[in-house]
Amino acid sequence: MSGNAHHSTPGETHAPAGNALECRLRKRLGTFDLDIALTVPASGVTALFGESGSGKTSLLRLIAGLDRPAGGYVRLGERTLSDTQQKIHVPIHRRQLGIVFQEARLFPHYRVRGNLTYGMSRSGRARFDDLVALLGIGHLLERLPGTLSGGEARRVAIGRALLTQPRLLLLDEPLTGLDGERKRELLHYLVRLTREIDLPVLYVSHDTAEIATIADHLALIEQGRLAAHGQLDELMMRLDLTERLGGFDAATRLNARVVDHDQAYSLTRVVLDDDQTLRIPALDQPPGTPIRLRVGVRDVALALAMPGDTSYRNGLMAVIDAIEPSTHEPSANEVRLIVGRQRLRARLTRQACDEMQLVIGKPVVALIRSVAFGSRF
Ligand SMILES: Nc1ncnc2c1ncn2[C@@H]1O[C@H](COP(=O)(O)OP(=O)(O)OP(=O)(O)O)[C@@H](O)[C@H]1O
Numbered sequence: 004m005s006g007n008a009h010h011s012t013p014g015e016t017h018a019p020a021g022n023a024l025e026c027r028l029r030k031r032l033g034t035f036d037l038d039i040a041l042t043v044p045a046s047g048v049t050a051l052f053g054e055s056g057s058g059k060t061s062l063l064r065l066i067a068g069l070d071r072p073a074g075g076y077v078r079l080g081e082r083t084l085s086d087t088q089q090k091i092h093v094p095i096h097r098r099q100l101g102i103v104f105q106e107a108r109l110f111p112h113y114r115v116r117g118n119l120t121y122g123m124s125r126s127g128r129a130r131f132d133d134l135v136a137l138l139g140i141g142h143l144l145e146r147l148p149g150t151l152s153g154g155e156a157r158r159v160a161i162g163r164a165l166l167t168q169p170r171l172l173l174l175d176e177p178l179t180g181l182d183g184e185r186k187r188e189l190l191h192y193l194v195r196l197t198r199e200i201d202l203p204v205l206y207v208s209h210d211t212a213e214i215a216t217i218a219d220h221l222a223l224i225e226q227g228r229l230a231a232h233g234q235l236d237e238l239m240m241r242l243d244l245t246e247r248l249g250g251f252d253a254a255t256r257l258n259a260r261v262v263d264h265d266q267a268y269s270l271t272r273v274v275l276d277d278d279q280t281l282r283i284p285a286l287d288q289p290p291g292t293p294i295r296l297r298v299g300v301r302d303v304a305l306a307l308a309m310p311g312d313t314s315y316r317n318g319l320m321a322v323i324d325a326i327e328p329s330t331h332e333p334s335a336n337e338v339r340l341i342v343g344r345q346r347l348r349a350r351l352t353r354q355a356c357d358e359m360q361l362v363i364g365k366p367v368v369a370l371i372r373s374v375a376f377g378s379r380f
Pocket residue numbers: 032033034035053054055056057058059060061062209
């Protein structure tokens with residue numbers, strides 16, 4: 004999974020599928036040494052994840068063309084944007100990228116409408132109304148940027164970037180600096196948006212919960228290198244990545260579909276691909292809507308049979324797939340479970356594992372409290 008390097012000889016014709024981005028980039032910044040080969044698939048959200056100072060912004064700047072690499076190339080679909088051997092360096096404004104930095108950088112003297120239409124492509128004009136609705140900024144069109152909240156300004160900046168009809172959207176920590184409620188709100192818009200637009204998105208973040216909500220793929224960066232790369236669901240299952248992907252708050256994801264709503268108790272029933280159902284706090288999506296549920300490893304308990312009287316609303320039939328001592332908590336084991344065609348993780352005390360005689364292949368019931376489903380989009 005790691006590395007994923009595509010070494011090419013100069014002059015080799017190379018055409019990644021659709022608008023997939025392929026890059027291999029080297030750059031020295033002071034004492035920091037960046038050397039990364041990365042593929043961003045042509046669809047879905049790829050999270051660029053790593054701790055502060057790991058090189059995420061530096062990599063983004065090289066892809067955007069804001070900085071020049073010491074060596075390497077950047078290709079978007081069939082187009083070469085940078086290639087040090089061929090001496091190609093397409094300037095940022097000709098790369099067909101939509102870029103949104105942490106600060107929104109709107110034109111202060113233009114109203115929101117003017118900010119959105121600046122640089123708007125012909126095809127962008129046809130999408131204007133839809134995009135404004137999707138981002139929930141219709142009521143802001145006549146306002147000046149100085150009067151917008153941080154979250155509103157970012158939604159406008161994202162709209163502006165998308166109206167230029169880019170081939171790749173780069174978002175650099177779009178939620179940074181927003182308070183809890185604004186963060187949730189913008190994340191909600193971003194999830195909706197990234198499901199609607201047919202465009203690869205490279206999403207820089209150092210927040211695992213945010214990534215679990217929005218990303219399909221993950222590139223894990225450590226000290227200027229690519230430490231792991233692949234489908235996020237797969238990487239979240241890897242016990243060896245627990246420390247890097249959440250540690251104490253590590254989680255896994257379940258894909259489900261809305262079945263119906265119980266108005267009286269404010270609960271929504273969802274179904275997994277193997278027809279098992281879960282009850283979660285009420286959602287406003289209609290029946291049939293696909294959703295992803297983030298389940299914390301500490302929010303899953305195991306039983307050998309479904310207990311009779313329990314406050315747990317959810318019991319999933321599961322089979323144990325792996326058990327390993329937790330590198331995070333000396334008293335705990337990390338347990339991986341198979342649930343239908345999906346997988347789920349639990350963190351249990353070693354003592355409980357021994358007393359229940361948990362071994363690979365043993366059928367168990369995974370108990371999840373309904374209120375544990377905090378993030379569900
Ligand atoms: N122009 C520069 N000169 C010297 N060092 C630099 C320069 N730009 C970046 N660095 C160093 O390179 C490393 C990577 O920085 P970068 O901003 O890419 O990290 P990051 O992963 O985006 O971090 P954060 O999450 O804090 O934004 C850091 O150690 C930083 O100090």
